[in-house]
Amino acid sequence: MFKSNSKALLSKLGPLLGLLLIVIIVTILNPSFATASNILNVLRQVSISALIAFGMTFIILTGGIDLSVGSTLALTGAVAASMLASGMDPILTMFVALILGTILGAINGIIIAKGKVAPFIATLATMTIYRGLTLVYTEGRPISGLGDSISFQMLGKGYFFGIPVPVVTTALAFGVLYFILHKTTFGRRVYAVGGNEDASRLSGISVDRVKIAVYSLTGTLAALSALILTSRLNSAQPTAGTSYELDAIAAVVLGGTSLTGGRGWIFGTLVGALIIGVLNNGLNLIGVSSFFQQVVKGAVILIAVLIDRKKTV
Amino acid sequence: MIEMSGISKAFSGNVVLQDVQFSIADGEIHALMGENGAGKSTLMKILTGIYARDTGEVKVDGQPVVFHSPKEAEALGIAVIHQELNILPALTVAENLFLGNEKTYGPTGILKTREMNKEATRILAKLGLELDVRQLAGELSVGKQQIIEIAKAIASDAKYIIMDEPTAALTDREIETLFSTIHELKAKGISFVYISHRMEEIFAICDRITILRDGQYVGVRTIKDTTFDEIVQMMVGRELGERFPERNVKIGEVKLEVKNLSCDHVCQNIDFSVRKGEVLGIAGLMGAGRTEVAQAIFGYRKKTAGEIVIDGQKVSIANPIQAMNHKIAFVTEDRKSEGLVLDFSIKENMMLTNLEKISKTGIVNKVREEDICQGYIEQLRIRTSSANLAVKSLSGGNQQKVVIAKWLGTEPEILILDEPTRGVDIGAKKEIYTIINELAEQGVAVIMISSELPEVIGMADRVLVMHEGKQTAILQQDELTQETIMHYATGGEKGVQI
The missing domain is CATH 3.40.50.300 (P-loop containing nucleotide triphosphate hydrolases)
Known part of the structure; x- marks a missing residue:
């Protein structure tokens, strides 16, 4: 009994140990990694991708996947930027962007749950559609001149007691999502649907509603990261968020969540996102060429998954 | 050798x-x-x-x-x-x-x-x-x-x-x-x-x-x-006594009536009723449409015709949630694919059907959850050291008891059991029979689908026999023999007994 518990704990802590190892190696190779300013920088970079990865965790736990997150980010970012550029109230803008993200996610969820389309196919299609809509909307050009409203500027560039606001936002989001996933009946249903959809349906869980909810939630989170990104860059790019879905999926998998659903936790995803962030930053500091960086990142993901495999067999 | x-x-x-x-x-x-x-x-x-x-x-x-x-x-x-x-x-x-x-x-x-x-x-x-x-x-x-x-x-x-x-x-x-x-x-x-x-x-x-x-x-x-x-x-390792425990029950009024139920060709014109405290067996060969009847009643399969009457009221049941609102419970045939979430613990499985019970605001009350589950573990004599163990670690019989516990929590008035003792050893079988009897004694109307004829004969008050999607007989307890059931299950007609 104790044995199996400690084993489970070890497998949960595996990703964390991996992160520590990478941090140590990077620090040895270039001590400037461990400076406060660099670490805050890493955290700020990670915060955007982590938000999306949190949503992806919920989706993958139900046994689904969402390839459209990057496009959702681009479209909501563009809409928010153009609203600001035309002088709209920043709070209202943020609100509209979050709602739009939620709707885009809900559309994914409805196609998957009610239309019974495989999540991979459904979101592959909406990924293309949302990206296309972004290009149509922006006419393929970046949107800038967002004005200087303090509340919007703070979102991406501000500091809260010396900590970047995006990091604070992501930490708060993590806390709330952790609570939802592990302490509420909704979280329990997410695991149940991914663990055994038929049994869940037969137990009176409205599987469709759970699915629509997780995709909507991910849409909201993609919009939130769009706002942070737009604020940081002070503009919206029509190509923003390209291949973010892959980083998000990688973070979820690195964190030990099973792609078949039902097994995993959101803390692992946070660690997974940090691993990717530290790698990106660390490889730059060490002076690895940007082409070779991709090889290293891919190899790390592969090694992590292989180790995970070994453990479960 | x-x-x-x-x-x-x-x-x-x-x-x-x-x-x-x-x-x-x-x-x-x-x-x-x-x-x-x-x-x-x-x-x-x-x-x-x-x-x-x-x-x-x-x-x-x-x-x-x-x-x-x-x-x-x-x-x-x-x-x-x-x-x-x-x-x-x-x-x-x-x-x-x-x-x-x-x-x-x-x-x-x-x-x-x-x-x-x-x-x-x-x-x-x-x-x-x-x-x-x-x-x-x-x-x-x-x-x-x-x-x-x-x-x-x-x-x-x-x-x-x-x-x-x-x-x-x-x-x-x-x-x-x-x-x-x-x-x-x-x-x-x-x-x-x-x-x-x-x-x-x-x-x-x-x-x-x-x-x-x-x-x-x-x-x-x-x-x-x-x-x-x-x-x-x-x-x-001990005398088991009677294989099927005695049931002391006064059969009450009609609880559930199924009238002329059909779903495409898999089950056609099924017509029966179950009374409070009664155990109705459904017998037939594999593929005779027994599970499909149960699924249709539970709203898990689309009905193409017929109606369901509960307590004299016609009801519409289009999904399992509505069935549960009418106090129907369904212990499915295949516990691994339809009954349990195998990655979940015993207690998480038990609570699947009634998460509301352990949460007021949507937040799970772990203490209450533990209490409820501990109660079931004792009541159903589930052999485990803790409700937190993975349900996978249990034997077939104990897994089946977890599925039953899951439904006891919904306080069912109509209980459908599909092959409740499949892959369950003899000792646990008898315990499951005892649980079924206790529920019947509390006035639950029970429908029990089973391929094991001795079990159907030992447990049921009446038996509905099906053959290729059609109902071929409803047999009273004094008519129940393996031969009679098989006669109707293989498509025999009334009156032409072999």
């Missing part, structure tokens, strides 16, 4: 086999019996090289052997046919038969398809199965798939075939074919290890029977010289 002696095996200190012996003579059908968790499958896994033994000796034809992998056991002619068949539905019968053993033009890897088809036809014909071997295996009935598995073993020159619950999914006719196949092969000197919970079958087909209990060898008996009672006693 195979002789195993002094076999012990422990997993991380947990002894699952201790000094067990087992032998198989040539051309013998040897049953291996024991309650779930008695160590049958571990013993067979040692025999087939999946597990290494800690102590003991295995001899094949007098030669001591040590298997390091299943391949080595296979090479000596030991084959296993698992309960879940290893048939690839999208391949043809012949392709399945030669899977991993294909005949090719030397090392080119190019298949000799025609030759394999011919050979497959020949092998199957010998087993009494005439069919087009180019047909997809998935199109065959489970019974025929099983025979293909046996043929596969034969094709790889197996001399010892281990069969795990081979008849669980077969109709009576298919069982007959299977048995005659086994008999023919036995005459040719092939031996079988037959693992089953079904006593009637074991007495019908086996020569000897070895009984294990709690990882220990209890004894071996020749079928001719033993009785049901002796075997049961050896298995459970």
Whole structure:
């Protein structure tokens, strides 16, 4: 009994140990990694991708996947930027962007749950559609001149007691999502649907509603990261968020969540996102060429998954 | 012949086999019996090289052997046919038969398809199965798939075939074919290890029977010289008393009426009622549409006609949630695919149906959850040290009790049980019967689907018999015999009794 518990704990802590190892190696190779300013920088970079990865965790736990997150980010970012550029109230803008993200996610969820389309196919299609809509909307050009409203500027560039606001936002989001996933009946249903959809349906869980909810939630989170990104860059790019879905999926998998659903936790995803962030930053500091960086990142993901495999067999 | 002696095996200190012996003579059908968790499958896994033994000796034809992998056991002619068949539905019968053993033009890897088809036809014909071997295996009935598995073993020159619950999914006719196949092969000197919970079958087909209990060898008996009672006693280690416990119940008014229910062609014009405190059995062969009737009542399958009346009120039930609102509970046939979330703990599974009970605001109250689940564990005598253990770690009987607990929490007034004791050992079976009786005594209307005729006869007040989607009879308790039920289950009509 104790044995199996400690084993489970070890497998949960595996990703964390991996992160520590990478941090140590990077620090040895270039001590400037461990400076406060660099670490805050890493955290700020990670915060955007982590938000999306949190949503992806919920989706993958139900046994689904969402390839459209990057496009959702681009479209909501563009809409928010153009609203600001035309002088709209920043709070209202943020609100509209979050709602739009939620709707885009809900559309994914409805196609998957009610239309019974495989999540991979459904979101592959909406990924293309949302990206296309972004290009149509922006006419393929970046949107800038967002004005200087303090509340919007703070979102991406501000500091809260010396900590970047995006990091604070992501930490708060993590806390709330952790609570939802592990302490509420909704979280329990997410695991149940991914663990055994038929049994869940037969137990009176409205599987469709759970699915629509997780995709909507991910849409909201993609919009939130769009706002942070737009604020940081002070503009919206029509190509923003390209291949973010892959980083998000990688973070979820690195964190030990099973792609078949039902097994995993959101803390692992946070660690997974940090691993990717530290790698990106660390490889730059060490002076690895940007082409070779991709090889290293891919190899790390592969090694992590292989180790995970070994453990479960 | 195979002789195993002094076999012990422990997993991380947990002894699952201790000094067990087992032998198989040539051309013998040897049953291996024991309650779930008695160590049958571990013993067979040692025999087939999946597990290494800690102590003991295995001899094949007098030669001591040590298997390091299943391949080595296979090479000596030991084959296993698992309960879940290893048939690839999208391949043809012949392709399945030669899977991993294909005949090719030397090392080119190019298949000799025609030759394999011919050979497959020949092998199957010998087993009494005439069919087009180019047909997809998935199109065959489970019974025929099983025979293909046996043929596969034969094709790889197996001399010892281990069969795990081979008849669980077969109709009576298919069982007959299977048995005659086994008999023919036995005459040719092939031996079988037959693992089953079904006593009637074991007495019908086996020569000897070895009984294990709690990882220990209890004894071996020749079928001719033993009785049901002796075997049961050896298995459970105590007198079990009556197989079906007594039920003291006053049957009340009509609770559920199903009128003219149809769903496409799978079930047609089903018409029956159940009273409070009554147990209605539904009997029939595999595929007769019994499960479909249950699913339709529970809103898990679309009804094409008919109505459902509860307490005299016509109700509409289009999904399981609505069924649950009408206090219906459904213990499904296949607990692994439809009953449990296998990655969940015992307590998480128990709470699946009524999460509201443990949360006011959507936040799970873990203390209350623990309390409720502990209550069920005691009430249903579930053998586990904690409600937090994975449900996977439980034996079949205890898993089934978890499924029942899941539904007790919804306080059902109508309880549908589909094969409630499948894959459950004798001791746990009786406990499940007792639970059903207790619920009936509390006034729950119970519908029990079962393929085990003694169980239907022992438990039900009345029995609805189905054949190919149609209702062929509703039998009263004094009419219940295995012969009568089988008569209607095979499509017999009223009045023309054989």
